[in-house]
Amino acid sequence: MSASLSRMVMAVAIASLGPHRYGWKLAMEAELEEVMAEGQGLPFATGCLLTAWRELPAHVEGRLVLASYTLVLGLILPAAALLLAGVFAGYPYLLAYGTQATSSFAGSQMLMPWLNAGNAAAMPALTLIVLLRIASDVLAAWFAAERDWTRTAAAQRFGAATTLTLATSAGLVLLDATCALLPALTLVLDVLAVALLRRLYIAAEQDHSVGQTT
Amino acid sequence: MIALLLALSEEAPGWTHGYELMKVTGLKSGSLYPLLMRMTDQGLVEAEWREPIVMGRPPRHAYRLTAQGLALARGATNDLPLPRLPALPA
Numbered sequence: 001m002s003a004s005l006s007r008m009v010m011a012v013a014i015a016s017l018g019p020h021r022y023g024w025k026l027a028m029e030a031e032l033e034e035v036m037a038e039g040q041g042l043p044f045a046t047g048c049l050l051t052a053w054r055e056l057p058a059h060v061e062g063r064l065v066l067a068s069y070t071l072v073l074g075l076i077l078p079a080a081a082l083l084l085a086g087v088f089a090g091y092p093y094l095l096a097y098g099t100q101a102t103s104s105f106a107g108s109q110m111l112m113p114w115l116n117a118g119n120a121a122a123m124p125a126l127t128l129i130v131l132l133r134i135a136s137d138v139l140a141a142w143f144a145a146e147r148d149w150t151r152t153a154a155a156q157r158f159g160a161a162t163t164l165t166l167a168t169s170a171g172l173v174l175l176d177a178t179c180a181l182l183p184a185l186t187l188v189l190d191v192l193a194v195a196l197l198r199r200l201y202i203a204a205e206q207d208h209s210v211g212q213t214t
Numbered sequence: 215m216i217a218l219l220l221a222l223s224e225e226a227p228g229w230t231h232g233y234e235l236m237k238v239t240g241l242k243s244g245s246l247y248p249l250l251m252r253m254t255d256q257g258l259v260e261a262e263w264r265e266p267i268v269m270g271r272p273p274r275h276a277y278r279l280t281a282q283g284l285a286l287a288r289g290a291t292n293d294l295p296l297p298r299l300p301a302l303p304a
Binding site: 021023024026027028029030031033034035043044045046047048049050051054055 | 231232233236242243244245246247248251261266271272273274275
């Protein structure tokens, strides 16, 4: 158990070290076998993992990994969490402000009872749309971290489609599309974050190819 | 770094493995390997692959000081403060 855990930690450490430290990856891996024979594998592997993480800002590949995880964990996933919190909080942003205002202006709470019942019936469907949008955000974050730009774009297109569906449905059912403002705003943030990340990777690849040709 | 320099200089011109260096210096792998990497980058330490003593294990990295590293180690030894001796009776 301890040996397999040590090897797992070492595998993460090795994956985190840049290609310019290839020899050191092999050195640490070989040393682990010796250290495990004396039962000190896990502390050794943990130290190697810390070494690898400390080395991340020292090479281009590591800086890109740090940038992608910062954007994914600091922007895209919090945006998805915000939408999920909205769902759990009972849709504070899915209230039909327009209908309330109309009722209030007319001085009657029962002016459009059929619309209120309609609102209630539409909520599960709207919830489902928001949940699909959250799922698309999580997938986009996952694919962006893996640098799979085709799938990231596909997930974001799906996210844009759900946001548009939410705005249209809410506009038709609740006579108010403001509930789609937050999903739309987070979608813009996600798209900007992924575009920035993609530009960083393209710039790094160009630098790398220029460095190889010169 | 000084502890590592001294440990390597004591073994010079012989080669030492990472785990042995950890034992001698008391450094953890999270401190030892960054130091070894920096010192190798600066040309103070050289590394070489050594065949394993135990069959079936992978080749190990062994380390030793370069001439530049040895000079630095000597300088560091000279700069070390002398151990405090007990005061002589008057």
